[in-house]
Amino acid sequence: VTCFLHSVKVRKYAEIIKSCELEILTLATLSSLKVLLSGVDVAPAGCAFENVNENLKVYLKVQGNLNAEAELEKIRNKLDEIQKRQEKLKKIMNASGYQQKVPSHIQEDNANKLAKLLQDFDFFKKEEERMESEADRQR
Incomplete structure (x- = not known):
């Protein structure tokens, strides 16, 4: 599963996520993880999302077709x-x-x-x- 994390407060949360990337990949059994920066990166197509909180959104690449x-x-x-x-x-x-x-x-x-x-x-x-x-x- 490919995961994209969209951080609203770019520096603070992006750095924390990147410093824990291996742990996140392992615990969530992800094949890859990419941090998307607010105002810089757009959400990739074919992804479902979840709003974790006002500072963090998670996009998961759906295998097959996204409904x-x-x-x-x-x-x-x-x-x-x-x-x-x-x-x-x-x-x-x-x-x-x-x-x-x-x-x-x-x-x-x-x-x-x-x-x-x-x-x-x-x-x-x-x-x-x-x-x-x-x-x-x-x-």
């Missing part, structure tokens, strides 16, 4: 989930009295959560576009 339609459905479900979480958080943050009644550290936490949700939403929108072109190639 792009099934992957698209997963992506769209994730987009819906993120959008609902954004709306819920925005509703809380826009409630009357929020600025005055909610402690500043909680307001800061909520602002960080919202920023992460927006980042995740952007990532999944890009993945949706990538997977749609993959699905078009399969048709």
